[in-house]
Amino acid sequence: MRKVIVVIALNLVAIAAGHAQSNLPFNVEPVTSFDEPWALTFLPDGRMLVTEKKGNLFIVTRDGQKSDSIDGVPDVDYGGQGGLGDVALHPNYPANKIIYLSYAEGGVGDTRGAAVARAVLTEDSGGGYLSDLEVIWRQYPKVVGFGHYGHRLQFDDEGYLWISSGDRQKFTPSQDMQSNMGKILRLHDDGSIPDDNPFVDYFTNQNPLADDIGVYGQIWSLGHRNPLGLAFDLDGGLWDMEMGPSGGDELNRIRRATNYGYPIVSNGEHYDGRPIPNHDTHPEFQAPAVWWTPVVSPGNLIFYGGTMFRDWRGDALIAGLSSQAIVRVEIDGDTAREVERYNMGARIRGVVEGPDGAIWVLEDEEEGSMGRLLKLTPRR
Numbered sequence: 396m397r398k399v400i401v402v403i404a405l406n407l408v409a410i411a412a413g414h415a416q417s418n419l420p421f422n423v424e425p426v427t428s429f430d431e432p433w434a435l436t437f438l439p440d441g442r443m444l445v446t447e448k449k450g451n452l453f454i455v456t457r458d459g460q461k462s463d464s465i466d467g468v469p470d471v472d473y474g475g476q477g478g479l480g481d482v483a484l485h486p487n488y489p490a491n492k493i494i495y496l497s498y499a500e501g502g503v504g505d506t507r508g509a510a511v512a513r514a515v516l517t518e519d520s521g522g523g524y525l526s527d528l529e530v531i532w533r534q535y536p537k538v539v540g541f542g543h544y545g546h547r548l549q550f551d552d553e554g555y556l557w558i559s560s561g562d563r564q565k566f567t568p569s570q571d572m573q574s575n576m577g578k579i580l581r582l583h584d585d586g587s588i589p590d591d592n593p594f595v596d597y598f599t600n601q602n603p604l605a606d607d608i609g610v611y612g613q614i615w616s617l618g619h620r621n622p623l624g625l626a627f628d629l630d631g632g633l634w635d636m637e638m639g640p641s642g643g644d645e646l647n648r649i650r651r652a653t654n655y656g657y658p659i660v661s662n663g664e665h666y667d668g669r670p671i672p673n674h675d676t677h678p679e680f681q682a683p684a685v686w687w688t689p690v691v692s693p694g695n696l697i698f699y700g701g702t703m704f705r706d707w708r709g710d711a712l713i714a715g716l717s718s719q720a721i722v723r724v725e726i727d728g729d730t731a732r733e734v735e736r737y738n739m740g741a742r743i744r745g746v747v748e749g750p751d752g753a754i755w756v757l758e759d760e761e762e763g764s765m766g767r768l769l770k771l772t773p774r775r
């Protein structure tokens with residue numbers, strides 16, 4: 396009797412899974428899989444770089460052939476939300492072969508923090524190696540704990556490097572100009588601070604007698620929690636997608652020198668139930684363009700610029716972890732609204748647009764299984 400029930404239950408699960416797939420307006424093609432994949436970016440020749448959180452970097456063809464793990468990746472502090480993170484290409488990659496990696500880096504004692512390194516990628520028969528590695532940015536200060544690194548990387552059309560830096564679950568750094576945590580940062584490609592950043596003169600203006608930590612010059616915007624998505628829309632506007640606390644995930648249009656309010660305001664509440672005042676109680680902080688309760692739990696954010704999914708052009712796509720979905724958001728100037736949600740039946744770590752407009756998806760690994768790389772193409 397018990398066996399029969401189990402068989403029936405399994406069949407129902409199979410039917411439910413098949414049903415979810417058939418309702419999707421696109422084909423889902425599994426390409427290969429990875430051990431805790433975190434980020435994917437396309438090379439100019441149409442292959443991909445894929446990171447695994449434990450510290451592996453691969454070159455992957457679009458038919459799923461993986462190189463050996465690239466040598467010379469910096470040691471990562473793997474654990475909790477930490478490990479190897481994002482990967483980005485230098486704007487002049489075709490000539491200089493420089494790539495950027497973000498990762499969790501161990502510090503003194505039990506402390507750790509996000510770091511960004513750049514290095515030259517050279518391919519060889521087995522895969523390749525990184526050389527001339529230099530760390531160009533670090534979260535300050537390093538703290539204990541394994542969460543909220545943020546550490547998405549994005550270059551803009553002018554060649555500036557943008558970094559999303561999480562609050563490391565310490566709350567107050569998001570409002571502290573002596574920390575670069577809980578901020579969106581704008582740097583030159585070598586990590587130096589652009590002269591026209593909004594807070595380059597902050598310190599001398601505010602407190603000329605205290606120790607000069609020097610990170611305020613990196614800051615473009617503040618009051619962020621854990622910005623796991625960072626992307627430019629098709630008009631060049633910058634947006635971030637933040638994991639909220641209990642409720643209150645946020646999609647924000649990022650503006651120069653603007654304060655987004657965390658941890659003073661959030662449309663979510665603390666995990667232990669203590670309230671956090673909502674955004675509308677403090678209009679001096681910029682409210683999100685859209686917020687979600689229950690949460691999406693973002694993995695990343697892109698704006699779709701292709702033509703293969705013609706109706707999606709210009710829309711934001713958000714990878715959903717706990718929501719196990721891809722969320723499509725229409726934007727109109729500074730306003731935005733969710734228009735559709737695609738149930739993927741697995742935690743989604745990343746969505747990336749391929750060179751031909753197909754959408755590539757990284758699943759977040761479930762316990763005891765590999766996170767798949769999926770290719771999405773429209774149903775005909």
Ligand SMILES: [Ca+2]
Nearest residue numbers: 645655656657
């Ligand atoms: Ca906010």
Ligand SMILES: [Ca+2]
Nearest residue numbers: 661662663671
């Ligand atoms: Ca609240």
